[in-house]
Amino acid sequence: MSLPSKFPEQWDKQADVVIVGFGGAGATAAITAQEAGATVLILEKAPQGQEGGNTRVAGQGYLNATPVNEAIDYFNALCGPYTVSQEVVRAWADEIGQNNDWLKSIGGDPQEHQHPPAGIEFPEFPGSESTHKFHEGPVVGYSNTWKLFERVVNEREIEVLYEAPAVGLIQRDGTGEIVGVRAEQGGRPVYVKANRAVILTCGGFENNQEMIRNYLPGLPYCYTSGSPYNEGDGVRMAMEVGADLWHMNNFAGPSMALKVPEYRTTFSMIALHFAKEMPGGMIVVGPDATRFADEKRKTSHGKVYESGRWGALSTPCPMHMIVDHTLFSSGPLYDKEPRSGWNTMVDRYDWSEDNNAELTKGWIKKADTIAGLAPAIGLDAATLERTVSRWNEHCAKADDLDFGRTLMLQPVVKAPFYALELSPSMLNTQGGPRRNGKSQVVRPDGSPLPRLYSAGELGSMYSYLYQGTGNIGECLAFGRISGRNAAAEQPWG
């Protein structure tokens, strides 16, 4: 591991509060610190047009949980055995119920999602009725909540440096204070002085395969449908200055999706969407050519209740989705609607209407028989044939005796047959530097690292189970807490 960046002879830029990462948490912290009278500079790794991180491509929902006492009960239940201190839970619950008021104060138009009961991910938990899911403007999705953040930051005197990744925190000898950031722009170092504080809001490690292998349980690899720029830089920088880490094993996933070398993030397969009925046959098999789950199972962001406990969905890699010609010819296998996800919203890959362009690219394999398809995807032909026959028998009896699947109970029967390799996919990781109720990053002994704050999914509150819309909800809550406290620090010199 490299050491914290050296104290520079000269600073290139300065601001009272320096924010690393221009997503939802960074934007909220920036607006809050600026309203409190601080000068603010944001360092952003992505080029202009690709800033916004996961917030830009998220479903755009955010949590406004009320009343506070019920929110505390729900958050404690979600954290489960991996406790987050009561000081932090209290700060989280106190602040999150003010999300709507704050968004209105910056010109927003909060609208509650129209299906509240379905939006509660764990209705059996105490306090679950505190869940209220909102979005900005009349329509859910399409970057609408992000567009508000972006507009407000751009309207204010907040400097944003694009393509300027932070690479190290600058720590003052003797005091341990974080007094600046070393960034890079065009291959050259840029030293940015933070007169009051630094706030890390640079997202998780969903694109860092080494961290994924080290920290996420049972995953040899995993990809994201979110921003490709979240590569664990904040985890590394915080560790270098002595931060503690928490719940590095938690993530919003896994699901199963297509990942191809030409694109950085995953493609969501429409036939796997819960409750989406399509004509034709589809199953998913693991490396032994057998099915391993109800392919249409509804999960709670990748977590399923089995044997009396919640755990991650099993994803034996490599996995293959086997499709018959009826499904293949019924329309695009990919969910093209630009509601959320990096490939649809930013990279904008235009998947063909008949799936033939993807067949030509080799993303989809084809054979006239199941036995012929198996070697093309490295599976045992006899076993794959048995698996498909067994599935077809279940369909004939309208009873999936193996996994109880009830949706798209249709045989894989019409030739030719097709296969797509699926990878584990996630929305985002939840681990990172531990923080306290003031949003300060803390050391292993719990003492704050002076002048260093964090917010958002980098060291998120979610230690175990995740309530949808909770991540942007906490970006707003801890973005404001960190922005306020950072702006209130006394300048160091």
Ligand SMILES: Cc1cc2nc3c(=O)[nH]c(=O)nc-3n(C[C@H](O)[C@H](O)[C@H](O)COP(=O)(O)OP(=O)(O)OC[C@H]3O[C@@H](n4cnc5c(N)ncnc54)[C@H](O)[C@@H]3O)c2cc1C
């Ligand atoms: C497809 C999808 C749908 C989702 N839907 C929802 C939803 O509806 N509701 C919800 O609450 N959550 C949702 N989530 C999760 C949620 O979007 C994220 O957890 C949340 O937006 C994270 O916000 P953030 O500000 O912490 O990080 P991000 O929004 O990811 O922003 C981090 C920023 O830091 C930048 N960065 C990274 N490294 C550096 C560096 N070294 N220097 C400078 N900048 C850096 C990145 O480029 C990025 O702009 C979804 C996620 C995905 C992928």
